[in-house]
Structures are given as structure tokens and as C-alpha cells.
Amino acid sequence: MTAQILNGKSLAKKIRGEIKQKAAGIGNVRKPGLAAVLVGEDPASAIYVKSKEKTCKKLGFHADTRRLPADISRDELLAVINELNNDSKIDGILLQMPIPEHLDKFEMLSAISIDKDVDGFNPISQGRLFLDIDGFIPCTPRGIIRILKEYEIPLKGANAVILGRSLLVGKPVAMLLMRDHATISILHSRTRDLSEYTKRADIVVVAAGVPNIITADMIKPGAVIIDVGINRLDDGSIAGDVDFKAASEIAGWITPVPGGVGPMTIAMLMENTWLSYAKREGIQS
Ligand code: NAD
Numbered sequence: 312m313t314a315q316i317l318n319g320k321s322l323a324k325k326i327r328g329e330i331k332q333k334a335a336g337i338g339n340v341r342k343p344g345l346a347a348v349l350v351g352e353d354p355a356s357a358i359y360v361k362s363k364e365k366t367c368k369k370l371g372f373h374a375d376t377r378r379l380p381a382d383i384s385r386d387e388l389l390a391v392i393n394e395l396n397n398d399s400k401i402d403g404i405l406l407q408m409p410i411p412e413h414l415d416k417f418e419m420l421s422a423i424s425i426d427k428d429v430d431g432f433n434p435i436s437q438g439r440l441f442l443d444i445d446g447f448i449p450c451t452p453r454g455i456i457r458i459l460k461e462y463e464i465p466l467k468g469a470n471a472v473i474l475g476r477s478l479l480v481g482k483p484v485a486m487l488l489m490r491d492h493a494t495i496s497i498l499h500s501r502t503r504d505l506s507e508y509t510k511r512a513d514i515v516v517v518a519a520g521v522p523n524i525i526t527a528d529m530i531k532p533g534a535v536i537i538d539v540g541i542n543r544l545d546d547g548s549i550a551g552d553v554d555f556k557a558a559s560e561i562a563g564w565i566t567p568v569p570g571g572v573g574p575m576t577i578a579m580l581m582e583n584t585w586l587s588y589a590k591r592e593g594i595q596s
Contacts, residue, residue, distance in 0.1 A: 313559060313560065314536070314558070314559045314560075314561075314562040314563055314564055314565040315462075315563065315564050315565075316564075316565065316566075316567060317458050317459075317462055317535075317537070317564050317565065317566045317571060318567075318570065318571075319454070319458055319566055319570060319571040319572055319573065319574050319575045320569075320570040320571075320574045322457070322458060322461050322574075322575065322578075323454075323574035323575050323577070323578035324574075326457075326575075326578040326579075326581075326582060327366070327369070327370060327578055327581060330370055330581050330582060330585050331369070331370045331371060333585065333596075334370055334371045334372065334585065335371060337592075337594070340592070341373075341399075341400065341592075342371060342372055342373045343370075343372045343373065343402050343403075343584050343585055343587075343588035344372065344373035344374075344375060344398075344400045344401040344402050344403070344584075344588070345363070345367050345372055345373070345374055345375070345401070345402065345403045345404075345405070345429070345580070345581075345584045346374075346375040346376070346377065346395045346398070346401045346403065346404045346405070347360045347363055347364065347374070347375075347376045347377070347405050347407060348377045348379065348388075348391060348392065348395070348404065348405065348406045348407065349376065349377065349378050349379065349407045350379045350380075350381060350383055350388065350406075350407070350410045350411060350414070351379075351380070351381035351410070351411055352381060353409065356407045356408075356409070359407060360376060360378075360407050362577065363405070363577060363580065364376050366577050366580075366581060367581070370581055372581070372584065373400055373401075375395070375398075375400070375401060377391055377395075379391065381411050382411075383411075383414075385413075385414060385415070385418070388410075388414060388419060389418075389419070389422055392404065392406070392419065392422045392423055393422065395427070396422075396423070396424040396427060401427065402427060402429075402584050402587040402588040402591055403427050403428075403429030403430075403580075403583060403584035403587050403588075404423050404424070404427045404428070404429070405429060405430045405580070406419055406420060406423065406430070406432075408432075408479075417434060420432045420433050420434065421433055421434055421435070425446070426587065426590075426591070427587060428446075428447050429447055429450075429580060429583035429584050429587055430447070430449060430450060430580070430583075431446070431447040431448050431449035431450070431453075431483070431583070432449065432478070432479075436448075436449075437478065437483070440483055440486050440487075441486060443490060447583055447587075448483065448487065448583075449479065449480075449483045450575075450576045450577070450579035450580045450583065451479065451480050451539065451572060451575070451576045451579075452480060452483035452484040452486075452487055453487070453579045453583075454572055454575025454576050454578065454579045455484055455487075455516060455537055455539070455572055455575070456484075456487045456488070456491070457575060457579065458537070458566065458571075458572070458575060459514070459535070459537070462564065464514065464535050464564065465513075466488060466491040466492060466493045466514075467491065467492040467493070468492060468493070468494065469488075469493045469494070469513040469514050470493070470494050470496075470511055470512050470513045470514070471488045471493040471494065471495050471496070471512060471513065471514040471515075471516065472495075472496045472498060472508045472509050472511075472512035472514070472515050472516070473485050473488070473495060473496070473497050473498065473516045473518070474498045474499075474505065474509070474515065474516065474517045474518065474519050474524065474525070474552070475498075475499065475516075475517070475518035475519045475520075475539070476497050476499040477518065479518075480516075480518035480539055481497060481499075481516075481518050482497075484516050484518070485497050488514070488516075493514065496508050496512075505524075505525075505529065506528070506529040509525065509529045509530060509531075510529060510530070510531055511531065512531060512534055513531070513534055513535065514534065514535045514537070515530065515534060515535070515536050515537065516537040516539065517536070517537065517538050517539060517540060517551070517552040517553055518539035518540060518552070519540060519552050520540055520541075520542060520552065521540070521542070521552055522540070522542045522544065522550050522551075522552060523550075523552070523553070523554045524540075524552050524553075525538075525552060525553040525554065525558065526554045526557065526558070527554060527557035527558050527560060527561045530558055530561045530562055531561075532561055532562075532563075533562070533563035534561075534562050534563060534564075535562070535563060535564040535565075536553055536558055536562045536564065536565040536566065537566050537571070537572065538551035538552055538553040538555070538565070538566050538567075538568050538571060538572065539551070539552070539572045540552030540553070540568065541568065541569075541573065549568060549569055550568060551566075551567075551568030551571070553565070553568075555567065555568070
């Protein structure tokens with residue numbers, strides 16, 4: 312069997328096109344606005360923020376990036392977040408992680424207005440997700456579910472295994488899959504035998520950050536494989552967490568890396584910002 316590709320890149324392009332069209336259709340009224348707060352000099356974070364800024368520009372959104380020094384104090388950072396909370400040009404605020412250790416991550420995430428929390432990391436947004444109450448859903452998990460739905464992968468009753476239990480990916484994905492009536496197992500670094508679970512799974516979502524942690528012999532024939540991992544290999548290339556070539560011979564569907572989940576994350580950030588904008592402006596989203 313050769314797996315079909317779940318093409319996140321083309322789906323993300325389609326979604327960005329739809330948002331761009333909607334944003335262009337609003338005429339002269341104010342544009343949707345996304346603020347990114349970057350603390351310190353982490354190179355990967357700087358690249359992520361730059362690419363979010365670029366996507367904003369492409370879609371006709373207003374982008375406001377705050378690049379702040381690594382030694383910024385708690386009060387100074389809270390003041391920046393509060394300023395953005397009260398800025399009428401801004402519909403979404405993201406605080407790029409990681410932030411320096413002298414700052415309390417959850418205090419800062421909690422300071423972001425719940426109505427502008429387009430990354431969905433404010434603990435109240437996370438709680439809403441847990442309680443199945445409407446709210447912003449973190450972008451990577453939301454992108455994963457969107458891919459599955461776009462390709463009409465049956466979720467109801469499906470046996471879904473999530474490898475990784477992070478707040479960023481594993482836990483919210485589990486909540487969302489359960490919301491769609493999948494039966495879930497969450498595996499992590501202390502799980503005794505990963506393949507005992509993955510071999511029975513209809514859907515495997517892999518978010519461990521370990522290249523080749525999922526190999527072909529761990530997959531049920533025809534299974535759906537969602538590879539969230541982004542790993543830079545010694546030769547400089549980017550790889551996911553799945554042995555893509557061999558797994559493609561066994562799986563029914565698979566996301567490539569790059570070109571799978573990654574592009575969906577930014578598309579969902581833009582969609583969350585658009586939804587926030589539409590709600591604040593009282594227009595149809
Ligand atoms: P994390 O380090 O916070 O969590 C990793 C999880 O994997 C942990 O729960 C850990 O228990 C589990 N794990 C690690 N090694 C394991 C092992 N050997 N056996 C079993 N479980 C193991 O990472 P994260 O933030 O969830 O990110 C995971 C990966 O996804 C990373 O490669 C990251 O770069 C990538 N990522 C991609 C996107 C995207 O947009 N595509 C977004 C977020 C994260």
C-alpha cells in the first residue's frame with residue numbers, strides 16, 4: 312500500500328486565500344490586527360514571528376510586532392500586554408514561547424485578554440477547551456483536526472493514539488479528538504510499549520520531537536498518520552517524527568514534513584484572528 316498524502320500546505324493555502332478574500336471584502340473599515348510579542352533573542356522564535364508578520368501582510372492584516380529585551384521585568388511585560396489588550400487596532404495577541412525563565416509563563420498568558428487569545432494558551436481558553444465551551448483553540452491542534460475533516464477521515468468511534476502530552480499539542484489534540492467521539496490513548500515518555508498502542512490505532516498523531524520514533528512496523532495497515540514533529544537533522548534538513556518513507560508503504564494516509572501540519576498552524580492563527588475581528592466588528596465570519 313502507498314499512503315495518500317494529507318497535504319497541509321495546499322489546504323493552508325486555500326484557507327489563507329479565503330481569509331484574504333474576506334479581508335479584502337471589508338472595504339475601508341479597519342483591518343484585522345495581530346500583535347506578536349517576542350521576548351529575547353531565541354533564533355527559532357524570531358523566525359516564527361517574522362513568518363507570522365509576513366503572512367499578516369500577505370492577507371492584508373495589520374501586524375504589530377513587539378521585540379522586547381530578554382531582561383524585561385515582569386511589570387514591563389505585563390504593561391505591554393495590557394496596552395495591546397486595550398488597543399482597538401488589535402484583535403489577536405500572541406506571546407511567542409519560550410519566554411525567559413525569570414518570567415512566569417502562566418501569569419503572562421493569563422494576562423492576555425480572553426477575547427484576543429488567538430493562540431488559545433490563556434489557561435481560561437485551555438479550560439474552555441477541556442469543558443467543551445466555545446473559545447479559541449490552539450492553532451496546531453486545530454489545524455490537525457481541520458486536515459482530518461478536510462480529507463473526511465472518520466473520527467467517530469475511531470481508535471486514536473496521540474504520542475506526546477504537551478499543553479501545546481498532545482493534550483489539546485486529545486480533547487478535540489474526543490469531542491469528535493474518537494476513543495483516545497495518550498502516550499508519553501513513560502509509556503512502557505508504544506507499539507502495543509500504535510499497532511491498534513486507526514489514527515496516530517505523533518508530537519514527540521524525536522526523529523523516527525514511529526517506524527513502519529508500529530503502524531496498522533491503512534492507518535492515518537499525522538506527523539507533528541519538526542526536527543533539524545545533522546545535515547541541516549528538516550524531518551518529522553515518523554519514518555516517512557517506510558511508513559508510507561503501510562499507512563493509508565500520512566502528512567509529510569515539511570508541508571503537513573506546519574503550514575496549518577499559521578493558517579489557523581490567521582483564521583482565529585479573523586474570527587476575533589469579525590466578532591468584535593459584528594460582521595459575518
Ligand atoms: P514537548 O517536548 O513539549 O512534548 C513532547 C512530548 O513527547 C512529551 O509529552 C513527551 O512525554 C513525549 N516524548 C518525548 N520523547 C518520547 C519518547 N522517546 N517516547 C515517548 N514519548 C516521548 O514538545 P511539543 O511542543 O509538543 O512538540 C512536539 C514536536 O512537535 C516538536 O518536534 C515540535 O517542534 C513540533 N511542533 C510542531 C508544530 C507545527 O506547527 N508543526 C507545532 C508545535 C510543535
